[in-house]
Amino acid sequence: MSTLYYVLGSGSRISFHDDVSVFVVDTRFLFLLCICSTDCLGRRLGPRLLGRVDDSGRLVKDFYKILNQVKNEEIPDHVKLPASFNHLVSEMKNNQYDARTFALMLRAMVVTGGVHSTLHFYSLGCGIMEKLEREIRESKFAELMNKHFAASSIPKSIHCLSLRLTDEYSSNAQARTQLPSPEFLPLLSDNSYHHFVLSTDNILAASVVVTSTVQSSLKPDRIVFHIITDKKTYAGMHSWFALNPASPAIVEVKGVHQFDWLTRENVPVLEAVENHNAIRDYYHGNHIAGANLSDTTPRRFASKLQARSPKYISLLNHLRIYIPELFPNLDKVVFLDDDVVIQHDLSPLWDIDLKGKVNGAVETCKGEDEWVMSKHLKNYFNFSHPLIAKNLDPDECAWAYGMNIFDLHAWRDTNIRETYHSWMKENLKSNLTMWKLGTLPPALIAFKGHVHPIDPFWHMLGLGYQNNTNIESVKKAAVIHYNGQSKPWLEIGFEHLRPFWTKYVNYSNDFIRNCHILDSV
Secondary structure, eight states, X not given: OOOEEEEEETTEEEEEOSSOEEEEETTTEEEEEOOSOHHHHHHHSSGGGTTSOOHHHHHHHHHHHHHHHHTTOOOOTTOOOOSSHHHHHHHHHHHTOOHHHHHHHHHHHHHSTXXXXXHHHHHHHHHHHHHHHHHHHHHXXXXXXXXXXXXXXXXXXXXXXXXXXXHHHXXXXXXXXXXXXXXXXXXXXOTTSEEEEEEOSOHHHHHHHHHHHHHHOSXXXXXXXXEEEOHHHHHHHHHHHXXXXXXXXXXXXXXXXXXXXXXXXXXXHHHHHHXXXXXXXXXXXXXXXXXXXXXXXXXXXXXXXXXXXXXXXXXXXXXXXXXXHHSTXXXXXXXXXXXXXXXXXXXXXXXXXXXXXXXXXXXXXXXXXXXXXXXXXXXXXOTTSHHHHHHOOTTSBOBOSSEEEEEHHHHTTSOHHHHHHHHHHHHHHTTTOSBOSSSHHXXXXXXXXXXXXXXXXXXXXXXXXXXXXXXXXXXHOSEXXXXXXXXXXXTTSOTTTTHHHHTTSOTTSHHHHHTTHXXXX
């Protein structure tokens, strides 16, 4: 099929094929053009097609402008009108008319004898657009489902790393070396050191968090890491840090089974969450069944899928609410998620005056990125629920988990944990109708009145879902957070954002190399 391109304005082009017309915007997007009524054109072509604003809106305005220019012009007597739209396209190819001539002749066909065939083309074009839009929506939802499964699964290379290190724990005495060594045990409760808490079952991610923190620190010899993992990952996690010490920092690795305080009596709500059949079905069941895809947008659907990540019913994900009890001798800690990278010295965090508050956190309702930094309570809660409507303000600013400075001394004088448990129970009673997404919503309630906002420099979010993240802003941030599905260790991670993470992966390590982690990311 031959194609001719015509300048439409502002650098955009319009091309004519044998049967349909196609817009090409910066050579990146193709749009079928439904040359029909203004209503059809406005509805089918423009920002709504992709769910966000782009150059197509400007392109449509350019074409409207051309149509308006010719709508009142007289048609020259010598112009011979084609009998049908196909004939018009043929003439456009042969004579290389510009877009204005095309618009003028199309108007003449509507006004004169070619109207019936032209209206037939209108109908055909709109039908094509309807079908195309349905197919685009269906493929988009299918893509989101596949991405959800990819984000929820464990890559083969990372599973390999865990298995090999677990085997090493059983066969290599050095891999079982006490962490930390006996002479450093007193430092685990020494409040003159900077204590970091990390809860994860991802060995590779933990290694990046620790390595980036130590390499970015001006006082690495004052760092103590407390890594908490589950029972199945404990041997592998211990092996990694025993064989790859983060000197001069100190690293402690403990499994949840090694904390005497973590009993069923102390965490009854989480026990219920992990064993409640309806909850397990919600997080592990069919995410498409019963969903009305025609009544939602891809972005909303993506948010619902993210809310169904199995990690949200993991005890490891909820452990942050028990930090004061797990570390009774510590006064202040920095809590880190496993999908962050540290790029600056974090020791100044311990000097921040929290003014009696418990949680130093970055607020997420204001910032340059209008998608990432536009979160209020209404983004997390169902305000049609009477308890939510009665107790919360929908316009109140939200804050972020993932890099928090916690004053444990002040925390122990509050009822934050009890409030957290209480609201978790209410949400269970309400069949998860109060909120859907993980540990942040109950924390937003439990920490209400106990949060001190800190400078956004300390914590940049969205690298796991905002493809258009500003690279210069990433370079300047103290902590970058790959929150979202597109983790840097997954194939679905954003290629241009991944190097900020991979620079801290030791690809010369035998375990990393033998598990082909370099190949997979």
